Amino acid sequence: MPRLFAVGAFANVLAGFCLLRIGLGSFYSVPAKPPRLASFFMGSVIVDLFIYDLPRGTLQHAFFYQRPFFLIQAWSAAAIIQSRLRSYADGILLCMLALSALYFLVKIYAAVAAGSGATGADYLQSPFALISQALGAMLIFGTGVAMLGVMAKDVVDEARANSEIDALSGLCN
Structure with missing residues (x-):
């Protein structure tokens, strides 16, 4: 049963990032x-099933x-590129996605160096988990705020463009 929950959690997070790439x-x-x-x-997800029994805290598992996670974040950043x-807001979002991709790359080595525990329960008790989860949440939140900024800028730009032409006459205001 723990395998089902662990792989399910992995799949849910990855699915969210895949939906981000689609959006x-x-x-x-x-x-x-x-x-x-x-x-x-x-x-x-299949690879995650296969590595479930590998010892945690090893470079291979990490x-x-x-x-x-690194690849999907990089793939999302590549869509912007x-x-x-090239607006300022797009650049901020690109930086947040690139930073998130880098975060997952660094986590590979940080999990081994800091010790992420031999089991899932050990991981939950480790200082690495606290720092890793907090930093991950901040990056996800920051990326969301950056996306909101990009979309707000798009709405404002569209409203500005629409207000420059009179809807009835088609003449410039």
């Missing part, structure tokens, strides 16, 4: 290819566990 792809007109994204998701939108 950003739609917003920035750089859509993710659904078969590629589905293959990435399923492959990552690499295969954190790698999908490919869109060629």
Whole structure:
């Protein structure tokens, strides 16, 4: 039963990040290819099933566990780069996604160096878990605020553009 919960938690977090990639792809007109994204998701969950019994706190376990999170964050950041939108708000969002990707990359080595525990229960009691989860939550929150900023800027820009032309006459205001 613990395996089901552990893999389920992994899959839920990864699914959320995949949905983020879909949303950003739609917003920035750089859509993710659904078969590629589905293959990435399923492959990552299958790998997580296989590594469940590997000793925690090893480089091998940490690499295969954190790698999908790093890749999906980097893939989301790449959507902004490919869109060629370069507003200040887009840059902040890009930086937050790049920072999040880097965070998951660093976690591979930090989990081994700091000791993430031999079991899931050990992990929950470790100082590494407290710091890691808090930092991850701050990055997710920061990314969400950056996305809100991008969308608010888009709405304001659209309203400004619409207000410059009179709707009835089609003439500039």
